[in-house]
Amino acid sequence: MRIGIIGAGQLGRMLALAGYPLGLRFTFLDPSADACGTQVGDSIVGAYDDPQQLQALANCVDVISFEFENVPVDTLTNIAKRKPLFPPVNALATSQDRLLEKNLFRTLGIATPEFKAVDSLTDLHAAVSSLGLPGILKTRRLGYDGRGQYRLRTVKDIEAAWQALGGVPLIYEAFVPFTREVSMIGVRSSKGETAFYPLTENTHQNGVLHLSSAPFKNTTLQTQAERYLKKLFKQFNYVGVLTVEFFVLGGQLIANEMAPRVHNSGHWTIEGSETSQFENHLRAICGLPLGSTALRGHVAMLNFVGHIPTSNAALQQNGVHFHDYGKQARAGRKLGHATVVAGTPKARDLAVKKMLKLLPKTKSKATS
């Protein structure tokens, strides 16, 4: 069976590496001939919205998936008529628009920050009056890793925020004074089977995921998160891995956003669980039985953003599993990650301290 993957970044690359042992084969579609996924599979070089190249992809594969959220929905809708395409296009469409996404969360009874659509400066003034300050103005579309966002602290920020982002559809969200950020990764197969990983606690730096650790043990929140994902699975007749990022506030989960794909906060599952998120995504879209999401210990994953240590330096740290995506270094670019799996939370946290030494000195920060 051959899988077509739209996008050939590190997510596509790790999907292929997880799929080869199952006897699967891979063809990527990516505008860049040297995207890091192309190192590990066949590829078609073309724009995500090039109907001819999408058709070429559909022609040579059995199932299509995507590793990148900003694929134009119209072209996907067309291609989904030719070959099975998972996750469903309507889930992607919802995740591409923060307003649709938050409206859906609200409709399904999934707690989410207060929000207002903003299409004009007048709207923004009204939204700030209604929801108060601080708050965050965000573009409805094409934002990720903290891009397309403006934090408003006082009414004086309104004008500047509008200057920075105005002109495209926006959303104003009340700031959530969260105590933690966590994510839930779940998977539903085309046969309707579901599985969930334990909640992962995440810390960010400059809007980009920095460190994830699992399990974040809280039975109440685990149950709540799984219930929320089940609602989304049902809504979309979902197939594949689905990730929802939550704020934790007052012992409750507040959904921030969803990603209809494997997720950076789940990279620890490669070594840290019985079956990785990548393998389970492939099992799901191929209609295969899902694999156990049981943990192998207490796990942490550190992202390498803009800088990656040499493999020699990384592997000096006993117990570190090193992942170099084979990308050219560039400021702000996700270049790799490292994972540690330990027997206890204490041993894990000690290993994290050592792992943090792999970051460039000027940028390393305490994360607690």
Added chain:
Amino acid sequence: MRIGIIGAGQLGRMLALAGYPLGLRFTFLDPSADACGTQVGDSIVGAYDDPQQLQALANCVDVISFEFENVPVDTLTNIAKRKPLFPPVNALATSQDRLLEKNLFRTLGIATPEFKAVDSLTDLHAAVSSLGLPGILKTRRLGYDGRGQYRLRTVKDIEAAWQALGGVPLIYEAFVPFTREVSMIGVRSSKGETAFYPLTENTHQNGVLHLSSAPFKNTTLQTQAERYLKKLFKQFNYVGVLTVEFFVLGGQLIANEMAPRVHNSGHWTIEGSETSQFENHLRAICGLPLGSTALRGHVAMLNFVGHIPTSNAALQQNGVHFHDYGKQARAGRKLGHATVVAGTPKARDLAVKKMLKLLPKTKSKATS
């Protein structure tokens, strides 16, 4: 860093899959354009002894290794002058000739079955007289998976054995009435660091590995096996993974043969140990620190030879890690394997019973 691998079978394929996370890239040399390794890396199609293609491989890589033992030593010796080539050619040369190999075992004080070189029918009569019956006549070169062997039970078999194998250099070995077969996989890096996996117990069917389980816990034999491998490491100034297969008889190890490469009896290390034999081989030949060989539990690996279950059937078995090498099925061909990792030997053995149900009914046999 780009690794050149001579041979693109399942061993090369699994080496590449283990190496991509380290940021390594791979080019295979194989006479077959559809060898299963070529699915996961770049490849050059050419004979193993084609100097031009070997040169082309050397030109485009930083380090060369091989996954196949019957590569002509002369061509390797030449190519090793151009690029670092590990394991060392002299280890390969020794492993290619059962007489050289057993002479070396004897020289190093590594217990091995009694043996005699046989180059004529007269030699064979003399060998049988000297070492007794039963015994096994083997070709000195090009034998693997039980091929090129003839079991002699009575003097009447001498003529037939000579008819079957005579004409090439042979070796007659006294039969060892072993109680078990085990293998030891060790690794030495180009920096001189060494690491050893626990002894693995192996059962064969028709001369081909059928089932491996680890750890085979016996501190005395583990120490003895590590001591033997260290002697071989020293002898060859060895770099890479080295495997030695032993008979167990009367509480002692008797070396049967060595393989200067990753080995089928170590496939369980992918899920069953902290660092797989494939990753450690690559770390070793790249001069990187070796990874922990600690176990993740009690492990068993079942080979799929000539027949492979569908991934759907294999993955129905909870806890099974499935490896389909992406090869066309053919009688006697190694097509894939499955691994289980359990918390106790008892749970492992239960899982093995279930796993054996994946074999075709007519061929499944009890293994104890």
